[in-house]
Amino acid sequence: MAPRNVLLVGVDQMRADVAGPGKAVPALTPNLDALYAESAHFPRAYASCPLCTPSRASLFTGDYAFRHGMGTNCDMYHVLAAELADPSRLMHHGLREAGMRCGFVGKWHVGTERGPGAYGFEGMDLAGYGNITRTAGFRDYLARNGLSYTVEPTLCFNPDGQTMSAGHWRGPIASTPAHYLVEETMALLSGYAEADAPFFATVQFWDPHAPHLVTDEYYGITDRKALTPWPNFADDLAGKPRRVRRERDDFYRLHPRTESEAVEYIGLYCDHMAMLDAEIGRLLAWLDASGLAEDTLVVFTSDHGDMTGAHGGLIDKGLLYEEAVRIPLLFRHRDIAPGPRAGLALNMDIMPTVLAALGIGHAPRDGGDLSPALADPAARIRTRALLEFHGLRFLYSQRALIDEAGTKFIFSPGDYDELYDLAADPDELHNLADLPAAADRLAAMRQAMIEETARFGDPLRDCLAKFNGQWQTGSGQFDATSAYLKP
Secondary structure, eight states: OOOSEEEEEEESSOOTTSSSTTOOSOOOOHHHHHHHHHSEEOTTEEOSSSSHHHHHHHHHHOSOHHHHSOOSOTTSSSOSOSSOSOGGGOTHHHHHHTTOEEEEEEOOOSOSSOOGGGGTOEEOOOOTTOOGGGSHHHHHHHHHTTOOOEEEEEEEEETTTEEEEEEEEESOGGGSHHHHHHHHHHHHHHHHHHTTOOEEEEEEOOTTSSSEEEETTTTTOSOGGGOOOOTTTTOOOTTSOHHHHHIIIIISTTOOOSHHHHHHHHHHHHHHHHHHHHHHHHHHHHHHHHTGGGGEEEEEEESOOOOTTHHHHOOSSOSOSHHHHBOOEEEEOTTSOOEEOOSOEEGGGHHHHHHHHTTOOOOOOSSOOOHHHHHOTTOOSOSEEEEEEEESSSEEEEEEEEETTOEEEEEOTTSOOEEEETTTOTTOOOOOTTOGGGHHHHHHHHHHHHHHHHHHTOTTHHHHHHHTTOOOOOSOOOOTTGGGSOO
């Protein structure tokens, strides 16, 4: 039986290994752990791009960023596109046409001037990153409830107190943005329930994106003695593209250098996760108590992951390593058997899967329908996962390709290529690209990426092919040699 409603719970910059059965840290996430136990989940799920705007736009359109055009964040540093070029590709339009109410609460970040309201969503209408604490709605919420807070920075990654990464949120948890978003979501869904209206609604938290501003109740709640640095914390970055070291050393000059610093930073991230988990638990408990859960498909995911000091102290996102690209992806409904799913998945698959679950047709896009995998845990809808990156602080084209066996190839046109065996080397410490013994494997992955980029119409396909000696690409690109020869 198809669900009547859909609730998409999205978080910002959550690693795939901090909750659920694949948890690698002692983060206190009982509510997310319970959600995993009740859901079909994809341990091999990836963000199509390890950056907010392109990933979020891909989630809601089902398209790669090189197709929808928002390859970089819409409101920082350089901008490839400040708004969606073709809003008709937002896939919730099909839901609205089918008579469903569509609601949005929280972070949008898919355009600097137009928020979700411009595209027919009800609820919050914040353009760009959002800056929720500066909105009239949040200030009014605090005033109505007699709430207040102050922020005390405790960790900064640049001299003179710059680039705050963590701090004490001096106020009750009810004064936090996460608590406010849950209140707004419950109010929105209550309205739909009173109107007896089927809905697609999403709440998009800013958490656990840094800075990790944690209330006193949760600050330090993670047992630091039970923490160790990531297995690749000692990575000297040998064999990695040169920009990786420079970005770490010059952009985050006070990044973790010692094991104790790494442990404290991981602990702060886990503290933040514990606080977020409490709010997600509160929302899901309300959904159960309201009776809506019985007929609601709950989807949980993140826009991308977080490095959190991995690979020698790397910070933030914008890298194609597993910490930044792997994401949680869960589907909970009474008719879906819980448990892990074997196949590869992308965040672009969420909306096609939602439409299929609701029986609503949709045009083929880059994303795929995961319904076969939800019905059969062994089913796979793709044998390869193509990931993209276009730059964060400067334009920088990269692609990654992951196959079913766990071979991962990262193509960096202006720097070193990388080849990893994720089954044998999950921490991506050993770049195999220059090893003679891996030459055939490298050649196979290069050819596979040439085929995948051509299949999806990736503009980088000609560069990729020609860097690897395939001059006749068949893409239709003007070629100065053949243009002057007789056909």
